[in-house]
Amino acid sequence: MSEINKKYSRITDVPKDAFANQRINNNYLLINEIGRGTFGLVYKAKDLSNPLSAKENFFAIKMMIVPNVKSENDKLREQEMRDEIKKYSTQIFNPRVVKIQDYLQWENYLLIVMEYVDGQSLQKMLWEKDGMLTFEEIIYYFSEIAYGLQGVHDMNMVHRDIKPGNILLTKERQIKITDFGISHVKGLVYDGGNIQKTKKPSSPGTPRYASPEEYIKSGSASDDKNSFQSDIYSLGVMLYEATTGSEIIKINNPKLFRPTEDADRKKREAFLLDQTLVAEFLAPSLLNPTINKDLELIIMKCLERNLANRYRTANEVAEDLKKVGRGEKVNIKKTKNEPYKTESIKKLENDNKKFEKFNKKFINKIVVPVIIGIFVIAILLLFVLLW
Structure with missing residues (x-):
């Protein structure tokens, strides 16, 4: 059986370069796999639509396994999703954003055809530099990202x-923001194997970079807690890690990143809820004493849990970074970055207080008298034996 006829249910089951040299509708030729993530594979592909062109045109094609689309209603939702992708792909002209060229279905895969970038990811650059960038690199790359x-x-x-x-x-050191997969287009997500249209995304993005508000569970399916400021928080996490060489959230148990059981999921949710919403972040200067103080202020403002204190726009972040790069001061007031108080956290705190109160009463009214009684009896017994 050829690889294209195999019905894989997970990306991790697909062998590397399984689709190399495959033709897609005589429009594209998949060359080799250049990346993969939780939701898809990325292939370098050749454009076959213009064979007479002297210049070889390449694209990056993201392949995602088709969910269980069966009913006419599901097919209609898939078409809406296709229209949404096309709408955004025709409107993004920002040179710092990877352009989406096409969207199609091939065999049992959804394909997004994107601009091919001949270079490396920021992740790879960080690996090569032991997780930290220089001051000049921080200012240049992160202002461009913003x-x-x-x-x-x-x-x-x-x-x-x-x-x-x-x-x-x-x-040429130009940045390109990528990965506008279907799950990242606001209002269209995968849920239970089918495509669902909703205003509320099903889950945060990558846990370590997700904003606090993305972890708040709301009772309303249309209550979308995600905002542009959520992306700014993620930008702040990247800045923090690139200036300190330390992960802002450390998950020692690798199973918590990709939970295999419900128990693992609950542990991860509890851990992330505590780390993202409640735990205090160490100031970057405690990990990197040489950090520019104004740059530190920018990072901590991006990481504000309270949206009112966080940067409102990415442009503001870029402009402040440019100022710091020129040696100018930024007008940012330090805040305490108070823990994010959600109803679930308040309930947990109340439960803890009730438990502590119960323990105190239990100890004072039962445990202490019992211990005193045992001590008295022991003294009496000792007295009798010695007598």
């Missing part, structure tokens, strides 16, 4: 998965 992010927001899109692996760098 400007690109503003271009995404100007199209009324929330990326929802801003992270180093989704920032590409060309050989």
Whole structure:
């Protein structure tokens, strides 16, 4: 059986380069796999639509396994999704954003055809530099990323998965924001194997980079807690890690990143809820004493849990970074960045207080008298024996 006829249910089951040299509707030739993530594979592909062209045109094609689409209603939702992708692909002209060229279905895969970037990801650059960038690199790359992010927001899109692996760098040092997969287009998500149209995304993006508000569970399916400021928080996490060389959230148990059981999912949710919403972040200067103080202020403002204190636009982040790069001061007031108080956290705190109160009463009224009684009896017994 050929690889294209195998019905894989998970991306991790697909062998590397399984589709190399496959033709897609005589329009594209898949050359080799250049990346993969939780939701899809990415192939370098050749454009076959213009064989007479002297210049070889390449694209990057993201392949995602088709969910269980069976009913006419599901097919209609898939078509709506196709129209939504096309709508955004024709409107994004920002040079800092990877352009979406086409969207199609092939065999049992959904394909997004994108601009091919001949370079490396910011993630790879960080790996090569032991997780830290120089001051000059921080100012240049992150101001460019912020400007690109503003271009995404100007199209009324929330990326929802801003992270180093989704920032590409060309050989000319130009940044390109990528990975506008279907799950990242606001209002269209996968749920239970089918395509669902909703205003509320099903889950946060990559856990380590997700904003606090993305973890708040609301009772209303139409209550969308994601905003442009959610992407700015993710930008702040990247800045924090690139200046300190330390992960802002450390998950020691790898199973918590990709839960295999319900128990693992509950542990991950509890851990992330605590780390993202409640735990205090160490100031970057405690991990990197040489950090520019104004740059530190920018990072902590991006990481504000309270949206009112966080940057409102990505352009503001870029402009402040440019100021710091020129040696100017930024007008940012330090805040305490108070823990994010959600109903679930308040309930947990109340339950803890009730438990502590019960324990105190239990100890004072039962445990202490019992211990005293045992002690008295022991003394009496000792007295009798010695007598």
